[in-house]
Amino acid sequence: MPRAAWLIGPALVAGVAYLDPGNVASNMTAGAQYGYLLVWVVVLGNVMAWLIQYLSAKLGIVTGRSLPEVLGGRIHNRWGRRAYWLQAELVAMATDLAEVIGGAVALNLLFGVPLIWGGLITGTVSLVLLVLQSRRGPRTFEFVIMGLLAIIAIGFTVGVFVAPPSPEGVLGGLVPRFADANSVLLAASILGATIMPHAIYAHSALSRDRFATRRGEQAGRAGGAAGAGGAARVGRVGTGGAASSGQRSSFAKAGRLISAHSMGFGIRRGTDVAPELLPGTATALPTDTLVRATRWDVSIAMAIAGTVNLCILLLAAVNLAGVEGTDSLEGAYAALGVALGPAIATMFAVGLLASGLASTSVGAYAGAEIMYGLLHVRVPLILRRLVTLIPALAILALGFDPTTSLVLSQVVLSFGIPFALIPLVSLTAKAGVLGRWKNHWATTAAGVAASVFLITLNGVLLWLVFTGA
Incomplete structure (x- = not known):
């Protein structure tokens, strides 16, 4: 039985998405403008994030497929699949926008690096981290990201210990309420930064990469020879024993080679989707063990992310409330x-710098997974990194306010939440997808409640924007 601590990691990597520069901008702005008013939004968002990330990780562990892969196999209409990919891709690009800008601002504050060059440096470092993940495997990538996570936690929380917040103010901030339309905008921004659509897509893929048996290796062992021999070998890898006749039928799909043809510029499109395994047969380790371990993994990650996000808001509420010029990261720093x-x-x-470097790597990883899972297209890391850098670099070059861009990018993310959350809750409630690991009815009810709350808040925000209220 492996040590439980060795199974910890994927949620900590996905949890970096909850500590990106967009979180910093949203929480700092909320604390500076409204003091303790929106403490409840941070806490509520973190509770919902725990449930959502757990469901995402469970989907990857039990099926051996990411959420985009599962959806790519279930959305049969080509244009419907492309439309879904487009909104998910725009959300991923909005994420990247926030992270690259945040890294650029941090380099400017620390070393006086011009913003445009800071954006290029941030994008380049993220590419290096992605190459590390592809060359050295998920465990090495996890260690690097966890190191950056420790820097993030220390950098954003130490100020709270120097100037502690008022306990009465914190307790008062737990009462749900808004002050005006702008506080609703900031609440949506905080939720968009806390419950990240790309983190939902990425966590299922991170769990798959860490724990699931590699289907490509299964195909290689099968050697293209379909039938009981190849199926039996796959069955032994996935279950530790002989496969039943139903499993052999399903595992026969795993014996098929997934071919690809070049589309130019190194882009490749698969001619067959990844083979689908029976629920609970995608991992060499017992699925029950992994599901229990991932609860701890998610709990630790969300405890860290929630504490840091709350400290950022409290730091601003104590030190920046009513101070002129604190509506920007540069002003807050000063x-x-x-x-x-x-x-x-x-x-x-x-x-802030560690936040930008770590989160943009996870964001780029999620974007690549979204494209492959939904369109069955793989794009080289360098080409994808260059394309997704363009919006952020354009904003930096044109002189738009970085903090405003960060906050608005988080609002964009909040509108992408339902498109990731509703399919996730629906799929994890189905026995045909997760087998006996499907959601308990109470879990599904909590997921539905979170979805309704988030969609309602976004609807109110749209009404406020379009009516000018």
Whole structure:
């Protein structure tokens, strides 16, 4: 039996998405403008995030497929699948926008690097981390991201210990309420930054890559020879024993080679979707063990992310409320330097830099998985990285306010939540997808409630925007 600690990791990597520069901008702005008012939004978002990330990880472990892969196999209409991919891709690009801009701002604050060059440096470092993931495997990638996560946590929380918040203010902020239309906008921004659509897509893929038996290796062992021999070999890998006749029929699909043809520029399209395995047969380790371990994994990751996000809001509420010029990251950095000293301000900037570097790597990973799972197209990392950098670099080059761009990007993310969340809750409630690991009715009910709440909030936000309220 493997040590449980060795199974921890995928949720910590996915959890970096909850600590990206968009979170920093949204929470800092909320704290500076409204004090403790929106504490409840951060807490509620983190509770919902736990449930959502657990469901995503469970889907990847039990099926051996990511959420985009499962949807790509179930959306049979070509144009419907492309439309779904387009909205998911736009969400991934909005994510990348926030992360690259945040890294650029941090480099500018720390070293005076021009924003456009800071964006290029951030994108380049993220590419290096992705190459590390592809060459050295998921475990090495996890260790690097967890190291950056530790830097993020220290950089963003130390100021709260230097200038602690009011306990009465924190408790008062737990009462759900809004002050005006702008507070609703910020609440949607916080939720968009806390419950990240690309993190939902990425977590299922991270769990698949870490725990699921590689289907390509299964196909190689089969050697193209379909039938009981190849099926039996796959059955032994997935279940530790002989496969039943139903399993042999399903595993026979795993023996098919997945061919691909070149589309130019190194882009490749698969001519067959990845083979579908029976629920619970995708991992060499017992699925029950992995599902239990992932609950701990998600709990640890969300505890870290929730605490750091809350500390960012409280740091702003205590030190930046009513201070002029704190509606930007640059202004917040300067104000923190005045209020708490240059050391605290520098640690904040270092945390922001680590946040941008780590989260943009996870975002690019999610974007690649979205494209492959839905369109069965793989794009080289360099080409994809260059394409997704364009919007962020354009905003930096044109001189748009970085903090405003960050906050608005999180609002875009909030509108992508239902498209990821509703299919996730629906699929994990089906016995045909997860078998005996399907959701308990109470889990499904909680997922539905979270979906309704998020969709309603987004609807209110749309009404406020279009009516000018």
